[in-house]
Amino acid sequence: MDIRDGLRYTHEHEWIRLEADEGVIGISDYAQEELGDVVYVALPNLGTRLVAGQRFGEIESVKTVSELFAPATGEVTAVNEALEEHPELVNESPFDDGWLVTIVLTDPTELESLLDAAAYRAELPAAD
């Protein structure tokens, strides 16, 4: 399992990566594996304001559905449209091609309250 350094993580397994003044948001490798084959991702429209800790979308696998929680507050500037045709990107490339949305952060210091890679790793159940 991949836990990528340099990102910030939520307890609900979303990650956020700062690129200039924008934050790219996705779900972790652990999360995609727990979900199983992703079949559909419901994402907000451009311009929607996400609020840290609040629900902003849903991700469906064949047998389950999971809510997405915003790691930070900000306005949506891009949505990964490739997921519409290819939801499997979330499974295949959770940290890169399977990103979900980008936002302009209202308050970049919010990220400090999120988990770093080491803290996130410590939260996950020990591998079998």
Added chain:
Amino acid sequence: MNGGASEDFGARLSFDRSEPGRRAVDVPRWDGELAAFPDARLLREGVRLPELSQPGLVRYYTALSQRNYGVDSGTYPLGSCTMKYNPKVNEAIAALPGFADAHPLAPAEDVQGTLEVLHGLQRALAAITGMAAVSLAPAAGAQGELAGILMVKRALEQRGELARRRRVLVPDSAHGTNPATAAMAGFEVTQIPSQTDGSMDDDVLARELDDTVAALMVTVPNTLGLWEHGIEDIARQAHEAGALMYGDGANLNAVLGRVRFGDLGFDVVHLNLHKSFSTPHGGGGPGAGPVCCTAELAPYLPAPVVEAREGAFVLARPERSIGQMQQFHGSVGVLLRAYAYIRALGLEGLRAVSENAVLNANYLWRLVREHYDLPYGGPVLHEVVFSGSRQRREHSVRTYDIAKRLIDYGFHPPTVYFPLIVDEALMIEPTETESRESVEALAAALVAIAEEAEAHPELLHEAPVTAPLGRLDETAAARRPVLRWQPAEA
């Protein structure tokens, strides 16, 4: 039968088997005076439907039926679904022309036979559940739930408490229909965790039961096949807190004739006639979901109910009814079958149903228990919930694989991955209509599969190999949905 195993039977729908000019029935010609048809903009050009001869259509659907497994094919131990034998005399009864041809808006004096049967069924279900009043209107269990929770809503509205009582408490072992129903009725859902004996957590329940609770929705016995200990005390507490008690009767088969919802303190309960009362499930319906309630809630029952007035039966609307659930009076054809079932069994017969259902489930538990984990223990009532967690941990075999391997042994698999609180759940309900030796055969297959999981896990991973098809790609189906026939690209 279908051109051999290699034919891709499913790739050719009736539409693909069509030949222009064939037909399966003739329509009488109209040779009277021709009335003008409406304006062309109100009419259609044509409709794309297959053209098959009568033998062609009959063979196609017969071949399809042969790609199905029913209770008449063999043991169908689908937990919480009560797949018991469907008596054939009930089919003959529902097909009697007097019943089958009755128009729903016919005046009561023209349908006294049907109304008499429905009235008899209401009385029988009231007696069996120990409730004061019954409406047969809901079309299925989930619609019965909706009716019951809407009755709660209306009763609270009458009491002036609806604004405050916004929550319905539901244990985490419940069927998904319970929380979904509460939400459809406009309530918020609070989940009550289960404790180690499978009952609701007392402490959480005591904490949550306050004056914001509209109702507590409980399945008795619960989906683990276990009795909800102290349910009569829980009912008392709920009432003291001003909440109503909703009973999900999906598992009534376990306690038919043994204990009654009304005596335990429930206010409203729904039944599933296609489970406990033997009506055929038809591959996913029709069912019927009567709702039974106390005298206090009777004025809110869904319409219609059948009443006896001056020696005749009439359809009536309860005084403050939540309204109709269907355009007409309910799944009457299903209700006729359930009535016939109750008349065929009588009280002693119904008690024999629960006794043998519970006996068979426990026998299965006894024969299989060393081979699978059993997180909530036994003995059980109508069903037993094993866990495939040991097989997953030790042999990388999942409950899914165990289920598919059962197909190769000639059985329908049990319910899997439910209840959600059991990891790798295998929920098995043999019912009373299985014989001792068929329970033994099912147990032997489960034991053999547990042994295969150790020695030859690949047999499980590759199963089924004897079914009309192997495992299907459910992920592809959901990622790129194909939901209807389309003509091949020209």
Added chain:
Amino acid sequence: MSEPGGSPHPYIPNTASDRALILERLELASAGALFADLPEAYRDPHIELPPALTEPDLLRLVRQQAGKNRDGGDRPSFLGAGAYRRSVPSIVPYLVTRSEFMTAYTPYQPEISQGTLQTAFEYQSVVCELTGLDVSNTGLYDGASATAEACLLAARVTGRSAVALLEPVHPGILEVVRTYAYGANVRVDAVRDASEVSAEHACLVVQQPDFLGTIVDVERVAEAAHAAGALCVVNADPFALGMLRAPGDAGADVVTGEGRDLAGGLQFGGPSLGLFAARNEYLRQFPGRIVGRTRELHGPRDGGGHEQAPRTGYVLTLQAREQFIRRERATSNVSTAQALIALAFTIAVQALGPRGLREAAELCYQRAHEAARRIEALPAFEVPSSGPWFQEFLVRGPMRAPELHRRLAERGIAAGLDVSQRDEPEARDALLFCVTEATPPEHVDALIDALREIGDTL
């Protein structure tokens, strides 16, 4: 009754010795011990039920009861109003009573449920073709509850909390929508004109043909709904769609309907079948089950052990919408649907085929119009129906409607529904008669004779 030691009932196989053997293995003294967890104070209560009947006695009883029904059979009946007598092809009951279809549960195990699943896919395809819409589910309880679900869908997708139904709509449909709307805290407005739909409404519902039998111009209704930002929901008689324009082609966003009549007998109104089809954009908001096409993960092996091409199969799909996964956030609480009725409906429509369905609908239209013409030709009677109609028409006689109804009943004829209390001017003093392709011509003759006699005795 059962012999001592035998099985307790023909439906229950275990004999006394089977039970004794099982109890011994369970190390229990008696079966009563199995129920030890049940509260003792309430265990084994007295329950008043009639005694058990053997099969012959049961049949004798219910035949007597069925004999008390006078409706149907040889008795002329002109009742419609949402339940119509149809000529159901004889292969329909023959095929649907095959036990593999009839005694299966919801198809949770696709490998041994292809019969149910593939027929459900056939059903979805037929419903899409008839309605002119993109997606159909496998069916809901009945046409009215399907319409209620359509209203809830509209409320979810528009975020609005009122719905409008265009009168004249069947009172049962209106009422079921009200029942569901009460749960969802949605307001229900019955409107007289499509122009009354407003930006408060999530949808405008119209019945096709309407409750009084008139064929509706769906396109105009859909335009009015869309202009207000509302969805257009059409509750259509699928049999009439053999001839009428597909509502989806006329702008409908959701089409519901009642499939029971083509599937088999009226059975006093149920079990029924609620058609539900919609545009693709509402797919994730659908209530109920949906079947999709897919392939095997691995093809079968040939004699040499080589894997062949995967075969086509069908599965329940898009299930994350449903109650067993999404629980309180599900699109609906529906679990059991009406699979067997949907199968019967599918076979009936496919047996008729594209031409047969059209011919049957046109025959229905012609027979109904001829009956109306003959009634209108009687001196004391008129047919005040306005606009084009399909199979139902209003009849006004020389007396109040209940009186006309009673006099026909005296002559052994079930008249059309009394709609004289309704607000529509054309319904004043009128009965709503129905004649279909399945109405025997001699019944129409009997009606005409009876009406003439009633007119003559004035």
